[in-house]
Amino acid sequence: METIQLTVNGRDKYVTCPPTKPLLDVLRDDFDLTGSKECCGKGECGSCTVLLDGISVCSCLVLIGQVDNKSITTVEGIGTIANMDIVQQAFSDEGATQCGYCTPGFVVNAKSFLNTIDQVPTVDEVKIALGGNLCRCTGYTKIIKAVQTAAKRQLIE
Ligand code: FES
Numbered sequence: 001m002e003t004i005q006l007t008v009n010g011r012d013k014y015v016t017c018p019p020t021k022p023l024l025d026v027l028r029d030d031f032d033l034t035g036s037k038e039c040c041g042k043g044e045c046g047s048c049t050v051l052l053d054g055i056s057v058c059s060c061l062v063l064i065g066q067v068d069n070k071s072i073t074t075v076e077g078i079g080t081i082a083n084m085d086i087v088q089q090a091f092s093d094e095g096a097t098q099c100g101y102c103t104p105g106f107v108v109n110a111k112s113f114l115n116t117i118d119q120v121p122t123v124d125e126v127k128i129a130l131g132g133n134l135c136r137c138t139g140y141t142k143i144i145k146a147v148q149t150a151a152k153r154q155l156i157e
């Protein structure tokens, strides 16, 4: 067992557990942050995406022992129901969710992507940026539209 200190959504957190415990399990089980979802558990679907020091990662593949003194942002740190982030609002407005299981991962990754752009991305650019996120419901068209809508709104803010 080790005690790991990390920052999650701007708050200092501590957890004592085996250092090999996946970050995703710590977020969900120890910190009650259940926005990040486990689908494949193998780094293939992106449903567990979080930001690690600002970089998108699959939290199912990151061990808690690797994030001592690191900063994590989960979908709960992007926005809330009462105060949605521009990406979350665009997903809602464009109807870009169905079952919603993939949505937190898409939102986190899209937020990271939007921080890197200074013009509205093309469909192909969005596809490349979000290529690590899988959705079995929507067919992706509305998700891509939502990311472009969020980008447009971001650029006129
Ligand atoms: S659950 Fe982590 S990538 Fe699928």
Ligand code: FES
Pocket (backbone or CB within 6 Å): 096, 097, 098, 099, 100, 101, 102, 103, 134, 135, 136, 137, 138
């Ligand atoms: S909305 Fe169901 S998996 Fe994407």
